[in-house]
Amino acid sequence: MATTDDGTRTPFREEVRSAVTARAALLVTGVLGLMVAFITSYAGAFHHPRPTDVPLGVVAPAQTAGQLVTKLDRLPGSPLDPRTVASERQARQQIADRRIDGALIVDPRGTTDRLLVASGGGASLSQALEAVVRAAEKSQQRTVRTVDVTPADRGDSRSLTSFYLVVGWCVGGYLCAAILAISHGARAANGARAAIRLAALALYAIVAGLAGAIVVGPVLGALPGSIACLWGLGALIVFAVGASTLAFQSLLGIIGIGLAILLIVILGNPSAGGAYPYPLLPPFWRAIGPALPPGAGTWSARSIAYFRGHAMTGPLLVLAAWAVGGTLVTLVLSVFRKRENAEEGQAAGRTA
Incomplete structure (x- = not known):
C-alpha cells in the first residue's frame, strides 16, 4: 500500500487503477493487437514468395x-x-x-x-x-x-527505392495528420477547423512531395524519372494518407490513428509490391495491395521511373479516391459535430 499526504494508506488496487486507467489498458490492448497483426501480415506476405500467374x-x-x-x-x-x-x-x-x-x-x-x-x-x-x-x-x-530490357538504375538496388520513397511519404502523411489532431483534439470541433487542418495538410503534402523527389533524385541519384512527376505523385500520396487519417480520427477519435496504421503500415506496406511484386505475393495481399495507398504509390513511382508513366490511371484514381474520401468524411463529420456541440450547449443552458 502507498501512503497519502494525510497519512492514510491507499489500497494497492486503487493504486493500480490510478497508474493504469481503463482507457490506458484498452489502448495498450489495441497496441498489442496491432503488434500481432504486424507480425502476421509481414510474415504471411513474405515467408514463402512464389510466382503465380x-x-x-x-x-x-x-x-x-x-x-x-x-x-x-x-x-x-x-x-x-x-x-x-x-x-x-x-x-x-x-x-x-x-x-x-x-x-x-x-x-x-x-x-x-x-x-x-x-x-x-x-x-x-x-x-x-x-x-x-x-x-x-x-x-x-x-x-x-x-x-x-528495362533494367533498374545503378543507384536503385533491386528496384526498391520507389517502395521506400512511397513508404516515407505515407509515414509523413499519417504522422502529420496525427500531430494536427493531437494539438487540439482528434475530432475537429467545426467545419472551419477541419478545413484549416486539411489546408495545412495540403501545404505539408506539397513540401513533402518535393523533398522526397529531390532526395531520391538529385541528392542520392537513387531513382530516375521526372522530378516534377514524382513531386506531384508524392504530394498526392501524402495528402491521401493524411486526409484518410483525419477521417479515421473524426470517426473514432485517437483510435483512428491505430486504424490508419493498420491499413497503411500493417496491411499496405507488405502488399505494396515493393520487396516482392504482386505475382509473388499470396492471394490476400495480392488482392488488397492495388487498393491501398502504398501499393498504388509504389506502382506509380516505378511507372514514372522506368516505364514513361504508363499504366498509372488506375493507381492514380485509387489515390484520388482516398484523398477525396478522406476530405469529405472529415468535413461532413465536423459539421455534424458542430451541431452536436450546439445542441449540447443549448441543453446545458436549459438545465442550468
Missing part, C-alpha cells in the same frame, strides 16, 4: 506457339499466365506498357531462346520469372538467355 508473352512460330503456351500454362503451381504475341517488337512494347512482365522469344533455327525481363519493375520478379522459364526450357532440351 505472371503475365508472359510468347513469340514463336505459328505452328508451335499454341502448343508452347499450353505447356507453359500447365506448369505445376501455375507460375505463368502466358499468351502469344505477334512479334518481339510488340512484346517489348507490352513490357513497356506494363501489360506483361516478360516475354519468351523462341529461336526457330536454334536451341537458345531469349527471355526479355524488366528488372525496373522489381528485381525479385524478374529473377523468379527467369528461374521458372529456365526450368521449363531445360525440360525441352533448350536453353535461354536473359535480356533485361
